[in-house]
Amino acid sequence: MSKRVLTTESGAPVADNQNSATAGVGGPLLLQDQHLLEKLAxxxxxxxxxxxxxxxxxxxYGYFEVTDDVTAYTSADFLNTVGKRTETFLRxxxxxxxxxxxxxxxxxxxxALKFYTEEGNYDLVGNNTPVFFIKDPIKFPDFIHSQKRDPFTGKQEPDNVWDFWAHAPEATHQxxxxxxxxxxxxxxxHMNGYGSHTYQWTNEAGEAFFVKYHFKTNQGVRSLSAEQGAELAGKDANSHQTDLLQAIERGVNPSWTLHVQIMPAADAADYRFNPFDLxxxxxxxxxxxxxxxxxxxxxxxxxxFAEVEQAAFSPNNFVPGIGPSPDKMLQGRLFAYADAHRYRLGVNHTLLAVNAPKAVNGGKADNYGRDGLMASNAYGRDRKNYEPNSYDGPAETGQPLSAPLAINGHTGTHEAPLHTxxxxxxxxxxxxxxMSAEEQARLVANIAGGLSQVTRDDVIEKNLAHFHAADADYGKRVEEAVRALRED
Structure with missing residues (x-):
């Protein structure tokens, strides 16, 4: 068996990978040491x-297996047969x-779940909660700024966190x-996953349904108290990564059961809650x-790095039979996610193995995108770079992926006052x-622990008003707990 030869990026053999080239023994480094410069750069x-x-x-990585017939609601190919399996990647x-x-x-x-379907990649981007803090994407940059490190102190600040929530009463649920x-x-x-947003399914007959995804963990839901979390984070900052890696390595493969809630499209207009409110x-x-x-x-x-850090998920990666809803947060994310990946990874990030389709055209997309960083010219000289053309290039199907969105006579809009x-x-x-009495007590303690650290009384009062509006007992207990902590 021949010994593998270390090479430079251009393929030339490396003579010495332990010592830099110098001008004589003990002399200065030489700029001509191409391997040194390339390695450092x-x-x-x-x-x-x-x-x-x-x-x-x-x-x-894993797979999704259909266990129940949902063809009455969606024409999606990967969901069309009980027992059918589709490769997936979950981040x-x-x-x-x-x-x-x-x-x-x-x-x-x-x-965030990527299905490598036979009709292209379908990305379902959600959280472990069925709701979110805000319902309009125009507030998202401000929300995230309030939750991340303060530009002056360089750390997360309770004042910022709770001040934003004080001005965002819709965040009370989350x-x-x-x-x-x-x-x-x-x-x-040991946690559930949710699509969180409302999506639209369309069946073969063109009938539309709104859906919500619920992935229920088959391991059972297990959580940590604040004290247990702090202790574990101090012992192993990578605790969840370690657990997932080791479980799969020893063959204890985690699983979730997917359930959906299905709403006929006609129900949306007069449902008592806005069904598109995140x-x-x-x-x-x-x-x-x-x-x-x-x-x-x-x-x-x-x-x-190659597969988790460079994995790119975008909620506008749909397949036939599945589409968006008028959910405003979802509509904003249809742009923002894909744009973030073009910034982080480049316009050709979909050519990376973890992001590339696997069951279409031999594992590559078929379109007229061109050039950009890391362009591979995957189709060679026989590809015209415009459409339509006369050279048998890929062409549009004329078939929409999902039914048009029509709510209250308006495409893609919804009037919230209809919801009682x-x-x-x-x-x-x-x-x-x-919640049980014990769960309520822990909830109140967790809220009071953070809110009591806020330095502005008006911010505290605004937040207390939200909890009072949700439930009189909820608000009363939070207020008393905050007052007790601030008096200590």
Whole structure:
């Protein structure tokens, strides 16, 4: 067996990888040492811009298997046959902290899933909560600025966090989720995943349905208290990454059962909640969960940077039978996610192995995109770079992926006043009243622990008003707990 030869980037053999070339023994380095210069220059460029949000992530490959017939609701090919399997890649993440942050912190978790279907890649980008803090994308940059490190102090500031929430009453529902028992998952394997947004399914007959995705963990939901989370983060900042990696390596493959809520499109106009508001859920008593299939993770990435850090998910990667809804946050993300990847990874990021389609055209997209950084000219000389053309190039199908969005006679719009229970606080109060006495006590303690650190009384009062509006007991207990902590 021949010995492998170390080479430069151009393929030339490297004579010495232990010593730099110098002008005589002990002399200065020589600029002509091409291997040294190339090695240092490449090292300087190893990192790429980290994600502004969801920077700290873990991921794994697996498959999705259909267990129940949903062809009455969607024509999506990967969902058309019970028993059909589709390869997947799932990326978990924290939201607010940087790439070097700890895993076991109180924060929503990203749950981004890529299906490598026979009709192209379908990306479902969600969280481990069914709702979010805001419902309009124009507020997203401000929200994230308030949650990340302060530009002066260089750390997350309770004043900033709670001041934003004080001015965003729609956040009360998600704050109740975040500060409750599920705010710190014990591991990525022990939490649910949600599409969070409302999406549209269209069946073969062209009938439209609005859907919400629920991935229920088959390992059972397990969470950490604030004290347990702090202890674990101090012992192993990579605790969730370690757990996921080791579980799959020893063959304990985590799995989730996918359920969906299905709303006939005609129901949307007069439903008591705005069905396209990301701060709201659809109660299961109105639209029960219907089982679809099973998601299993069974293979770790070979290289975390190449596959997890460079994995690019965009909610506008749909396939026939699935499309968007008038959800304003979703509509904003249809632009923002793809644009972030073009900035971080370049316009040809879809050519990377983790992002490339696997079951279409031999594993490559077929379009007229051209040039840019890292262009590969994948189709050679026989490709005309315009459309339409006379050379049998790829052409449009004329078939929309999903039904047109028509709500209240307007395409892509929705008038919220039609919804009788469409306020910022009703569902937050419902969630509070569903909790046990012990869960309520921990929720109140978690909120008071953060809110009591805020230095402005008016910000505290605005937040207390939100909890009072959600439930009288909820507000009273939070107010008393905050007052007690501030008097200590």
């Amino acid at each position: 490449r090292f300087n460029r190893e990192r790429i811009p980290e994600r502004v949000v969801h920077a700290r992530g873990s991921g794994a 978990f993440s924290t939201v607010a902290d940087s790439l070097g942050g700890a895993d076991a912190v109180r924060d929503p978790r990203g749950f 704050v109740t989720w975040l500060m409750g028992d599920r705010g710190i998952p014990a591991s990525y394997r 701060t709201k859920v659809w109660p299961h008593s109105d639209y029960p969960l219907q089982r679809v299939g099973r998601l299993v993770l069974d293979r770790n990435p070979d290289n975390v 229970k469409d306020d910022h606080f009703f569902q937050a109060g419902e969630l509070y009243r569903l």
